[in-house]
Amino acid sequence: MPHEKTDPFVVQRLKSILNPTKRSEEIQKLHKADEDTKWFGVTRDSTGRPNFEDYGRYATLMASISPREGLGSRYPQTVSFIGVTNAGKSTLINMLINHNPDSVDPDKRSTFPSPVVGSVVNDTVPTSGDVHLYADPATYAEQLPILYADCEGFEGGERIPLGARSRRRARSDETEEGSSNLDRVYIRPIEWANTEESRQREYAVTTLYPRLLYTFSDCVVFVLRNAKTFQSAVLTKLLEWGVAALEKSINQPSLPHCIVALNGTDPGVDEREWGIEFATQSLLSSVKDALDDVEGVPRFREMAEHWRSLGKHIYTVEDLILRYYSTFKVVRIPSKPRYMTINAQIGKLHGMIKRNCEESFRMKRRARMLTDADELNVYLQSGFDHFTAYLDVPFDFMQISLLRNPIPNDFGGEQYNPFRSRFERHMY
Numbered sequence: 001m002p003h004e005k006t007d008p009f010v011v012q013r014l015k016s017i018l019n020p021t022k023r024s025e026e027i028q029k030l031h032k033a034d035e036d037t038k039w040f041g042v043t044r045d046s047t048g049r050p051n052f053e054d055y056g057r058y059a060t061l062m063a064s065i066s067p068r069e070g071l072g073s074r075y076p077q078t079v080s081f082i083g084v085t086n087a088g089k090s091t092l093i094n095m096l097i098n099h100n101p102d103s104v105d106p107d108k109r110s111t112f113p114s115p116v117v118g119s120v121v122n123d124t125v126p127t128s129g130d131v132h133l134y135a136d137p138a139t140y141a142e143q144l145p146i147l148y149a150d151c152e153g154f155e156g157g158e159r160i161p162l163g164a165r166s167r168r169r170a171r172s173d174e175t176e177e178g179s180s181n182l183d184r185v186y187i188r189p190i191e192w193a194n195t196e197e198s199r200q201r202e203y204a205v206t207t208l209y210p211r212l213l214y215t216f217s218d219c220v221v222f223v224l225r226n227a228k229t230f231q232s233a234v235l236t237k238l239l240e241w242g243v244a245a246l247e248k249s250i251n252q253p254s255l256p257h258c259i260v261a262l263n264g265t266d267p268g269v270d271e272r273e274w275g276i277e278f279a280t281q282s283l284l285s286s287v288k289d290a291l292d293d294v295e296g297v298p299r300f301r302e303m304a305e306h307w308r309s310l311g312k313h314i315y316t317v318e319d320l321i322l323r324y325y326s327t328f329k330v331v332r333i334p335s336k337p338r339y340m341t342i343n344a345q346i347g348k349l350h351g352m353i354k355r356n357c358e359e360s361f362r363m364k365r366r367a368r369m370l371t372d373a374d375e376l377n378v379y380l381q382s383g384f385d386h387f388t389a390y391l392d393v394p395f396d397f398m399q400i401s402l403l404r405n406p407i408p409n410d411f412g413g414e415q416y417n418p419f420r421s422r423f424e425r426h427m428y
C-alpha cells in the first residue's frame with residue numbers, strides 16, 4: 001500500500017467511530033440516548049398482532065433545526081441506507097454526520113446525534129431496530145436539508161435488535177416510575193397482517209419498509225461488504241424493491257437515485273477503484289451476463305422483457321437498473337488502517353449524495369410537485385396510513401395533491417392555478 005500522509009485529528013475521529021465500546025452497560029446507555037431518533041417501526045401487541053408505530057421523528061427534527069435567517073421554505077431530501085445486518089449502515093451514517101466537524105457551530109453539535117455503531121461482541125445480533133432518522137450537519141441550515149434514514153438490516157430474522165431491547169428495558173423502567181414515552185407515539189394497526197407469515201417481523205422489514213422508503217426517498221444507499229455477492233445480495237433486492245415500490249405508487253414525481261457503498265474494501269485493491277466511475281463500471285462488468293439468454297438470471301430476463309414490451313431498450317444490467325432508479329453509482333470505502341483514504345471516500349460519498357438530492361429537487365420542480373417541510377409530512381402520514389391498510393394497492397401522489405388543493409367545480413376562481421402541477425394541469 002502507498003504511504004499516506006496522516007492527519008492525527010482525522011485518525012482520532014475515525015478510530016472513535018470504527019472501534020466502538022464493548023461494554024454492555026455503555027452500549028445500553030448509547031441505545032437509550034438514541035431512542036429519540038427513532039422514526040417508525042413495527043411492534044406486536046398483547047395478542048401478537050403487529051402494529052406500525054410512528055414516533056413523529058420527522059416533524060420533531062424539522063422543528064428543532066432552524067434554517068438560516070431569510071432562507072424561506074425548506075425542501076427536505078431523504079436518503080435511505082439499506083442492506084443486510086451488520087453491513088455497516090450505521091457506521092457510514094455516523095462517519096457522514098461527523099465528516100467535517102469544524103463546519104458545525106460548536107453550540108449546535110449536540111443537535112446532531114449519530115447512530116450507535118455495532119460492536120464485534122454482538123456481531124450476530126442486529127444493532128439498530130426499525131428505522132431511525134438523522135440530520136446532516138453540513139446541509140441542515142440550507143434550502144435542501146439532507147435527512148439520513150437508517151433502516152434495520154435485512155436477514156435479521158425474528159431476533160430483536162439491540163436498540164429495541166434497550167428501548168423495551170427503558171419502557172419497563174418508565175412504567176415502574178409512572179411515566180412513559182408512548183404518549184408521543186402514533187400507533188396504526190397493520191390491517192393486512194392476517195396470516196402467520198405476514199405477522200413476522202422479518203416480513204415487515206423486507207416488505208413494508210421498502211415500499212415506504214423507496215416511495216419517499218430521494219436517494220437509496222445500499223451498503224455491501226462483499227462485492228462478490230453483489231448479484232445475489234444487492235442487485236436482486238434493488239430490482240425487486242423497484243418492482244414492488246414502483247408498481248405500488250402512481251404519479252411519483254421522480255425516481256430515487258441509487259448508490260452502492262462497498263464497505264470494508266481491501267485497502268490493497270487497484271488504486272483506480274477509489275474513483276466512482278471506475279468502481280461503477282467494474283462492479284457492473286461482474287454481472288454483465290445476468291441478462292444472457294442461457295446463463296442469465298430468469299427473473300432479470302423477465303424484468304427486461306417487460307420493459308422491452310413497452311418499447312424500452314434494455315441491453316445491459318445498467319439499462320435495467322435505470323428503469324427503476326434515476327442514476328446508479330458505486331463508492332468504495334476501505335477498511336482500516338487507511339484512515340485518510342476512508343475520510344476521502346466518505347467525502348466522495350457525501351458529495352454524490354448531495355448532487356443526487358439537488359438533481360431530485362430539480363426534477364420535482366420541473367414536474368411542479370415540490371413539497372416543502374410541512375407538505376412532505378402530509379405525504380408521509382398519508383403513506384403510513386395507506387401502506388398499513390393496503391400493502392398491494394398503489395399509493396397515488398396526485399390524489400393526495402388534489403385533496404390538499406382541490407379543483408373548484410367551475411374550474412375557475414381564486415383556487416385555479418394552471419401551474420400548480422403537471423398532473424393537475426392534465427385534469428383541466
